[in-house]
Amino acid sequence: MEIKAIDVAKLRKMTGAGMMDCKKALVEAEGDFARAQEIIREKGKLVAAKRADRETTEGAVLARVEGGKAILVCLGCETDFVSQNAEFQALANAIADTAIKCFPADVEALKGCKMADGQTVEEAISQQTGKSGEKHSLACYAKLEAPFIASYIHTINGKLGAIVAFNKPVDAALAKGIAMQVVSMNPVSVSAADCPAEVVEKERQVAIEKTKEEQIQKAVDAALRKAGINPAHCDSEDHIESNTAKGWLTPEQAQQAREIKTRVAAEKAANLPEQMIQNIANGRVQKFFKESTLEEQEYQMSDNKATVKEALAAADKEAKILSFCRFSLTDE
Numbered sequence: 001m002e003i004k005a006i007d008v009a010k011l012r013k014m015t016g017a018g019m020m021d022c023k024k025a026l027v028e029a030e031g032d033f034a035r036a037q038e039i040i041r042e043k044g045k046l047v048a049a050k051r052a053d054r055e056t057t058e059g060a061v062l063a064r065v066e067g068g069k070a071i072l073v074c075l076g077c078e079t080d081f082v083s084q085n086a087e088f089q090a091l092a093n094a095i096a097d098t099a100i101k102c103f104p105a106d107v108e109a110l111k112g113c114k115m116a117d118g119q120t121v122e123e124a125i126s127q128q129t130g131k132s133g134e135k136h137s138l139a140c141y142a143k144l145e146a147p148f149i150a151s152y153i154h155t156i157n158g159k160l161g162a163i164v165a166f167n168k169p170v171d172a173a174l175a176k177g178i179a180m181q182v183v184s185m186n187p188v189s190v191s192a193a194d195c196p197a198e199v200v201e202k203e204r205q206v207a208i209e210k211t212k213e214e215q216i217q218k219a220v221d222a223a224l225r226k227a228g229i230n231p232a233h234c235d236s237e238d239h240i241e242s243n244t245a246k247g248w249l250t251p252e253q254a255q256q257a258r259e260i261k262t263r264v265a266a267e268k269a270a271n272l273p274e275q276m277i278q279n280i281a282n283g284r285v286q287k288f289f290k291e292s293t294l295e296e297q298e299y300q301m302s303d304n305k306a307t308v309k310e311a312l313a314a315a316d317k318e319a320k321i322l323s324f325c326r327f328s329l330t331d332e
Contacts, residue, residue, distance in 0.1 A: 007031070021131070058083040059139060059329055060092040061161040063151035064100035070149040070163040071099040072325050073110075075125070076139035082132050091128050095121055099141065107141040142325035150175035152183055160328035167320045174315050177301040178294075181308060182324050186331070187294040190321050191309075195293060200285065207284035211277050212269070219268040223260045229253055234261070294321060 029035035059076035060083060075092040077083050094115055102113040111122035119127070121138070129136045146165030150172075153161035162182040166175065181187075189195040221231040233243040234257040244254045290296045295309035302311055312319050 057329060058159075060089060060158050061140070061153060061327055061329065062092055062096040062158075063153055063161050063163050064096050065149050065151050065163070066100050068145055068147060068149065069100065069103055070144045070146075070151060070165075071096065071103070072140065072142045072151075072161060072163050072327055073099050073138070074140035074327055074329065076135075076137045076329065077132070078134040082134055085132070088128065088132070088136075091124060094124070095138075099143075103143060104141075107138050110138065110141050139329065140327040142327065144323060144325060146322050148175070150179045152176055152179035154183055159330050160326075162324055162326040164324040165322040167322055168316070168318065170312070170319045171315050174311065177299070178308060178312070178321065179324075181297065181300055182294065182326050183328075184300060185294075185297050186326065186328075187297060187324075188292045189294070190323060191293050191295045192289040195289065203288045204281060204285050207281035207288075208277060211280045211284070212272055215272055215277070216265050216268045220261055220264045223264045224257060227256060227260060229257050229260075234258075294324065 025036040029038075057076070058078060058080045059074055061072070061074045063070065063072050073092075073096050075088070075095055077088060082088055095110075098113050098115050098121060099110055102110070104110045104113055111120065111125075113121050115121060115124055117124075125136045125138065142163070144163050144165045146167070148166040148169040149163055150166070150170075151161065151163045160183055162179050164175065164179045164182055188199055224231045224234065229249070232239075233248050234240045234254070237258075240249065240254050240257060243249045244251060249257070295307065297308055299306050299308045299311040306314070308321075312321065
């Protein structure tokens with residue numbers, strides 16, 4: 001049957017799909033607009049299925065704050081070219097608007113929320129996938145409720161952002177600055193007290209192992225120096241061989257270095273002072289808290305090297321950071 005240009009234009013307006021896709025859908029549907037719309041939707045699902053294993057490393061991160069509620073959402077795609085497209089940006093913003101309006105429990109619930117045009121979020125994403133030809137996904141959805149919430153989206157690329165909850169209203173500039181701190185410094189938690197136990201335990205084990213390795217290496221280096229051998233010349237088997245070939249170590253020194261490294265390392269490992277190891281490891285864990293928890297980090301907007309906690313207390317002694325959510329498309 002003949003498909004008129006006016007009908008193609010009508011379907012394009014209804015679906016946002018390309019002219020050729022609309023014409024093909026109308027031909028297949030024999031002019032039935034309802035069926036043509038369904039065909040276009042199905043095409044989006046087909047494209048999504050074919051590209052399901054692709055990574056969505058580009059996209060748009062958006063935040064919305066209304067009263068005591070806030071959401072952080074990311075619509076992901078495969079390429080920067082698509083992420084900069086006006087239709088992609090419009091969809092991302094529409095999803096953010098829907099998320100703050102519906103305030104669903106999680107990302108799966110958000111997919112089923114109805115948007116202003118009557119489509120669900122999942123249907124709209126599927127349709128846009130079909131139009132662009134590359135995978136789109138809801139890479140992130142997070143929400144917070146609190147008496148006061150600040151947000152920050154990195155404006156240069158729009159690929160990372162954060163929302164931060166406070167127990168009461170605080171100075172807007174300070175609140176934004178703390179949200180910027182979360183974006184730039186990527187803390188693991190608000191404070192040491194609420195740092196996940198598994199994270200703390202992992203850091204403690206890493207600190208213990210590193211401390212043991214350092215103590216063993218110190219003993220080995222001291223033994224090598226006592227024997228008249230430069231530790232830097234035999235820090236690995238490859239270096240021992242190359243430095244022997246260069247004449248920096250005699251064959252006898254090379255063999256002696258190997259023997260010292262094996263014997264002294266074993267002796268030291270068997271006689272490490274446990275309490276000292278624990279004390280040094282504890283110090284390293286405390287350093288981790290200072291560098292990686294929001295309250296203890298040095299506030300990037302401060303002129304006097306105050307911590308985030310100190311900067312907030314200086315503005316309002318009763319103000320507290322309750323929680324935060326952060327997402328970045330650029331983190332490895």
